[in-house]
Amino acid sequence: MAKFTRKNAWDQNGTFDNPDLLWYAKAVGxxxxxxxxxxxxxxxxxxxxxxxxxxxxxxxxxxxxxxxxVPTTPLPDTATINKYWNQCQHQSWYFAPWHRGYLIALEEQIREAVISLGGPADWALPYWNYLGPDDQYKIPPAFTEKNLPDGTLNPLYVTARYGPKNNGNIYIEIPPISEACQGNTIYTGSNSSTSLPGYGGPETKFSHDGRVSGNLESNPHNLVHVQVGGQDGLMSDPDSAGLDPIFYLHHCNIDRMWASWNVKNHNPINPMWLGGPALYGEREFIMPLPNNKAWVYTPGEMTSLARLDYTYDDLAPTTAPLLEKTLSQRLTKLGAKSVVTETLQEQNMNLGSNSELVGANAGQVQIDGSGIKTTVKLESSSWKNVPNSLMKASASSLPDQVYLQLENVKGTKDANILKVSVNHQLAGHVSLFGLRNASHNDGHNAGNGLTFILNITEIIDNLYINNKLDIDSLDVTILPDNAIAADEKITVGRVSIYREEQKL
Incomplete structure (x- = not known):
């Protein structure tokens, strides 16, 4: 039996009647x-x-x-900074395991402080289940009170936390935030139930700021960050997010989702994932623990909650069972009569290995406050493979998947969400969390910005069914969720369409 159990922050209505939150506040102080x-x-x-x-x-x-x-002095010595600071993994297949180790290390620090204050020795981090029932989409009230029950200042209260409408009302908008990623069946790559680049993200080396987020990281992780922080809020940028105490409850829920996903699905067995970037000769994952101890860990050591001696009070999906659009359902929709076996659901396709560029717009576009509309010209000899695959769809001839990519998106602010539509049909929402760092020339991503991958297969299927796929272009509309300041520049290097051949 696990020694520590992480519980829902909304127990006792998310107030300081929940002892986990009260002890958390005191220990953060x-x-x-x-x-x-x-x-x-x-x-x-x-x-x-x-x-x-x-x-x-x-x-x-x-x-x-x-x-x-927030203090900016005294700084640690250079060796300590290089050893510990600026190591979070984003746009990387290390995203989930790095943050699990980070939570455990912070939890040990908090627990030691809780015990020193006379609290329970089995205290554990609570999680904010914003996808749960009733009012759980709202931030727990304990984080909005300026004072603790004893009248002292509340360490959980943050001024720079503005919410999705930038008015100080902190809640999560559902949709676009969802747990759709929990229907994925593979960690990296794609199959009929998993969109590129996979649940956990694309294969990378050490990635403090990268290019493409995995599906768990894209939604809900990135979207929640921006919706909680708002314009210039702590949670809206990776370089300030860890200052907000709600950060750790958000990541506790992301960790819980990963643990829930692991009940039926599996993490990579690739030695380079299990061993982490240190196997590439790059930085190791290392955390300070109480009593001046340093803890080095690998992704492989993060895969079992039991071995880490903690669990969650609830590992069930946070909403009713997901209505997954399986390959069989898709084939039926396309008019195929064949039945698909479950073995097809487990097929792993690596990022880009079966992809072909079938169209792109004219080049870079800049997004202003009113958004932009651009035309993606389809290359006829490549595009024709898409309707051909839909027409021939069967269990022995799988139909193509189709993806829209916003490539090399660059900007100076992270606090926005873009709504993307194709031919007036919603393709999805993308969060710009991490955009500023990914646009820096001296970052791990060499200033290439972020790339967003949206699965538009259902849109293309609908066009095909309605006999509207005999086209030479697609119209793509990108609308910002919040205003874009005059001095803020957001550019998209290219809008492209890819077909992904699904092989048996």
Whole structure:
């Protein structure tokens, strides 16, 4: 039996009547009382996820408004910074395991503070199940109170937390946020129930800021960050997100979703995933623990909750069972009569291995406050393979998947969500969380920006069924969720369409 059980933050209506939240608040206060260069401080842990200490614009720590009062001195020595800071994994197949280790390390720090204050020795991080029933889409009220029950300042209260409408009302909009990724069946790659690049993300090396997010990271993770933070809120940028105490409850829920997914599905067995980027000769995953201990861990060591001695009070899907559009259902919709066996559901296709570019727009476009509309010209000799595959669809001749890509998206702000439509049909929403770092020339991504992959197969199927697939172009509309300031520039390098051949 696990020693520690993580429970729903909305127990006792998400107030300080929930002892897990009250002890969390008090212990966060203990960690916040320590200096920036203390490896056991709140600020040090936030900097391990990401930090910006200099400059005059958000998310630089010296200009963040109100509470908490964020220090920028004294800095640790250079060796300590290089060892611990700026190591979070994004747009990477290491996203889930790195953050699991990060949560465990923070949890140990908080638990030690809880015990020192007279709290329970089995305290564990609660999770914010924003996809749960009733009011759970709202931030737990304990995070909006300025004071604790004893009248002292509430360490969970944050000034720079603005919400999806930038009015201070913090909640999660459903949709677009969903748990659709939980219907995936493979961690990396694609199959009939898993869109590229897979549940956990594309194969990468050490990736503090990368290019393409996995499906769990895309939705709900990235979308929740931006909706909670809002414009210039702590949660909206990776370099300030770890300063907000709600960050860890959000990631606790992401970790719970991964654990729930693992009940039926499997993580990679590739040695380079199991061993982590240290096998490439790159940075190891390392966390400071209480009593000046350093903990080095690998993704392979993060795969079993039992071995890590904790669990969750609920690992069931957070909503009613997902209505998965299986390959059999798709074939029936396309008029095929064959029955598909379950073995096809487990087929793994690597990113790009079976993909062909079938169309692109004229080039870079800039998104302003009113959005943009662009035309993707389809190359006839390649595009014809798509309707041909739909016409011949059967269990022995699988129909193509079709993807829309927004390539090399660059910008200076992360706090926005883009709504993408194809021929007036919704293709999906993408969060710009991580955009600023991915656009820096000196980052891991060499300034190439983010690339978003949207599965538009259902849209193409609908066009085919309605005899509207004899076309030479597709119209793509991109609308920002929030206003774009005049001095803020968001560009899309190219809008492209790919077909993915599904092989038996």
């Amino acid at each position: 203990v960690m916040q009382s320590r200096a920036l260069n203390d490896e056991n401080s709140w600020w040090f842990f936030a900097a391990m996820h990401g930090e910006q200490m200099g400059g005059s614009e958000f998310p630089n720590w010296n200009v963040l408004p109100g509470l908490p009062n």
